[in-house]
Structure formats: structure tokens, C-alpha cells
Amino acid sequence: MTVSIETPRAPRTVRRGGINWEKWGWIYMRVSGVALVVLIFGHLFVNLMIGDGVKALDFAFVGGKLSNPFWQWWDTLLLWLALIHGANGMRTITNDYARNNLVNLILKGAILAATIVLLILGTLVIFTFDPCPAGAAANLLPTFCSAG
């Protein structure tokens, strides 16, 4: 038998145009997952292990970090990658368990809204944070406040 059938009964599925969200969502989870391992453990290491360890944590410490562009961008990356990673996971779980179309839509809308609000708020805090609020006791503030 050497009969060659040119793709028997094969109606090639037409790919709907546009972006394949399911594929990019999957790739995003893998890539952000790897990046988050570095970002989160770097964050924990710097905050809790180096120097005085957990005792060093106070307003001055956080204020000092958030006025350094390196840590601003570190935290921004951490915020965006982690929040979208978590939201996408929640979306997947919602698709699994919320069988009712309306409930499904409401839950996913709520997740989307919460994600957007938190991303905007978080980014705003990171870049507009004032480490030297007026009228605060000098011993609670980062050292560079009194220098200037």
C-alpha cells in the first residue's frame, strides 16, 4: 500500500486573527515567574538579611530605599510583574470554577479593576514618595533629609 492521500478530511482550522492571548499569557507566567524569583529573594535579602537585618526596618530605611532610582525601578518591576502574574492566575481559577457566565464576567471584571487600581496606586507611591515630610522628627527620617 503506497497510496498517499493529500491531507484526508482535514479542514485546516482557521486561526482567528489577532494575538493569541492564551499563548502569551502562558509565556508571561513562565518569564515573570523566573524574574520574580530573583526580584523577591533580592528584596527579602536586602531588607531582612544585610546589615542590621530586620531591626533596620523603619520609615527612614524605606524612605531611603524609595528615593534611590535603582530601588524605585526594582520595586516597580516587582509590583507590575507580581500583580499581573497573580491576576492572571486568579483569572485562570475563575475560568475553572465560575461556570455561570455572568458570575465569571463579574469576577474577572473585579480582578481587572483591582489590578489596575493597585498598579496605578503602587506606581504613584513609588515615584512620588516624600522621604522627608515637613515637621517630622529628624531622628525618624533618612540622614540625607537634614543634610540638604
Place this chain on the structure above:
Amino acid sequence: MASDVLEKGGPRAHDVVPTFTVTMIVRRFDPEVDNEPRWVDYDLQMHGTDRVLDALHKIKWEIDGSLAFRRSCAHGVCGSDAMRINGRNRLACKTLLKDLDISKPIYIEALKGLPLEKDLIVDMEPFFDSFREVQPFLMSSSKPKDGKERLQSSEERARFDDTTKCILCAACTSSCPVFWTDGQYFGPAAIVNAHRFIFDSRDEGSQVRMDILNDREGVWRCRTTFNCTDACPRGIQVTQAIAEVKQAIMRGKP
């Protein structure tokens, strides 16, 4: 040793096999009588060499002939007697009773995720539908050289050897939590059978299959829970096969 016993003319090897009492709790469902499936107990005298399938036969032949289940070859080749045994998808003909904890009852039920028809029989059509959709047959536009056969090196053959072992018993697909909740997902078995042809050097339809599996309900739904690998009675590394298909789709070629 059995051979010693035989030489001494003592009891035959068959009598030496230990016997024990085992309680089987089978999830019965008769669509003409029952509204809901019900659990029914059976106490059986079984031998140490018996499998779950032998116990089911004993129930059907000696206690209740109305018990319905599928089985054909009874030796792990045809793949028709996959069922949930103590909560895990197994072939009844490949599961020895003595390997289960026989101090406790053994729970037998039909595969999950497929429509229950009667007792241990489920409707396999949705499973076969997704199998058909990945077009599991050799696609080629050329005639083989010398009009005889399509040659392939042993390395090329080894590339997809693992996924040729599938017997379509549905143990993997019906153990997949995504398949349980998402009625559209292709399921592990369909992807395994697509893998078998995607990585076959003689096949020319890889792109078609990868396009099909790149769909919204295709390989991206897999969450690597490894339930399928655990359930496969042929020991196919199902989750790995799915991961290889994902990588092939990202590369755009096998």
C-alpha cells in the same frame, strides 16, 4: 517455592497462592432505575494473584450479573477497562489486589469528567472527538522512495517512541483537572497522539497539528499538574510530551 512443592508431590501451586477476603465498594448506576449513583459493597474471597478485573468478574459472574463494565483483552493492551480505583485512574486488568491496601475496602468507580452511562461505563465520544481533532494519522504529499516504504533512522524513530505507546484508555485525560472543568480542552491523550506525529520525520502535517493545539483550548491550558503522567498505565511521560509540543509551537517547528 512452588517447584519444591511440586517435586514433593504436595499441594499444587494453585493451592499455595494465599487467599484473602476483600471488600469492594462499587459505584453503581442504572439510568433506568437510579436518579443518583449509589455505592454497593461486595465481600469477595480472592487469591493473591488476582487483579481488580478478576474481582469485578467474580461479582458479575457469581453475585450480580447486572454489573456493567468494559473490558476486552484483559491484559493491558486494549485500554477499555480504565476506571478509578481508590481514587486513582488505573486499568483494572493491570492492578493486582495485593498491591492495594486490602485491609480497607477498595473503592471502584467510573472515570471522572466523561458522562456516566451505566455503572463503570462512561461515554467515550468526547474523548475520541478531541483525539480525532488533532488528525492522528500520517500526512504526506509524497510517495515513498522506490515505491516501497518510508525510511527513518532509529534516532528519528526514538524521538517519538514514548508517545507511540498510547492505548487510548482515557486514564490520563479523565485525571486532568483542566479537562474536568473546561469542557473544550483537548486533554492529554489528544496532545500525546499529536506529539506522536508532530515529531515523526515522515510526517508533513506537523504545522497543521501545531496550529490546532495553539488554539485557546490547546496546550496552553495545561498546568503541569502531572496527574496524566501518574495515571498512564503505559508509563508514558505525558506531561513531558505536552511540554515538548509547547516548545515546538513556540519555535514554530518540531
